[in-house]
Amino acid sequence: MRHNHAHQINLAGLMDFHGLKEAKQIRRVVTIGCAVNLFLMILKLTFGFVGHSEALVADGFHSIGDVGTDIIMLAFVGISFRQPTKYFSYGYGKFETFASMLVSGILMTVSVFIAIEGIESIKDYMAGEVLPRPDVWTLVAIVIAILSKEFLFRFYRSAGKRTRCNALVSAGWHHRSDALASITTLLGVSFAHFLGEEWRVLDPCASLVIVVFILIPACRLFFPAFRELMEGSIPGHDYEESYEIVRNVKGVRDIKMLHTRKSGPFFIFDAEVIVDGKLNIEQGYEIACAIESALTEKFGKNIRVGVITIPS
Helix, strand or coil: CCEEECCECCCCCCCCCCCHHHHHHHHHHHHHHHHHHHHHHHHHHHHHHHCCCHHHHHHHHHHHHHHHHHHHHHHHCCHHHCCCCCCCCCCCCHHHHHHHHHHHHHHHHHHHHHHHHHHHHHHHHHCCCCCCCCCHHHHHHHHHHHHHHHHHHHHHHHHHHHHCCHHHHHHHHHHHHHHHHHHHHHHHHHHHHHCCHHHCCHHHHHHHHHHHHHHHHHHHHHHHHHHHHCCCCCCHHHHHHHHHHHHCCCCCCEEEEEEEEEECCEEEEEEEEEECCCCCHHHHHHHHHHHHHHHHHHHCCCEEEEEEEEEC
C-alpha cells in the first residue's frame, strides 16, 4: 500500500527570518525606489528626446528595467507569497516568473531599437552629416540621475542590512552599477556638447554602451525565468543536497524518484521513497513528515513537499 503525504506549508512572513514588520519595511523601501526610478525614467526620456541626446534616451529606457525590477520585487513580497487556493494549489509563485519574462522581453526589444538608432546615427556621421548638439539641460538630468542612483544604493543597502534581506542589498548594488552607466552617458553627452561637431558621434556611441547595460540585466532576468517556466529542476548543488537529505532520513531504504522545480520564491519537491513493507500507514506518514522536516531545516520554510512512501 502506498502512503501519500502532500502537506503544504502556509507562509506567514516574507522569508524564514522575515515577519510582517520586515515585509512591510521591504515593501516601503521598494515602493520608494520604484517612485524614484519612475521619475528618473520620465526625466531621462523627456530631456533626451527634447535635448537631442540618444545616450540619455537609451539611459531612460534602461530605467524601464529598474521600474520593472522594482515591480517584480513588490510582487515578490506580495502576490508570490499568497497562500495556495483551490484554483492555484501550488500558489502564485509563477507570477514572479511571468513578470520577469515580461520585463526582460521589453528590455531586449527596446535594446534592439536603441542599437539600430545608434548605428544609424553613426553611419550618418561617417557619411558627413552633422549630428544635432545635445542640449546643456541633458547634462543636468544626467547629474540628477547619478545622484539619485547613489542615494538609492545607500538607501537599499542600509535597509537590506537592517531587515536582513539580501535581495535589497543586491538591488542596492544594482543601483550603484546604474550610476556608473549614467557616468558613461555623462561623458558621451559632455563631449558631444562641449567639444564641437566632430565629437557629437560620441553621443550615439554612448547609447550603444548603454545597450550593453540594458541587455545584461535583461538576460539575467530572462534565462532563470525561462528555466522556471519550463519546469527546470532546482540548481544542481541544491538537488544533490536534497537527494542526500532524503536518502539519510531514518526509515528510507531507497529513493525511487525525486523531482524538483522552482515556482517563484518556492522550492517544490516531489519524492517517492522505498520503505520497509512491514510499516503501517501511520509509520509511513511519520517518515514522510521527517523528510519534510529535514528539507525545511536545510532550505527554509519556503518549500512545498510531496512524499509517497512505497513498501519494499
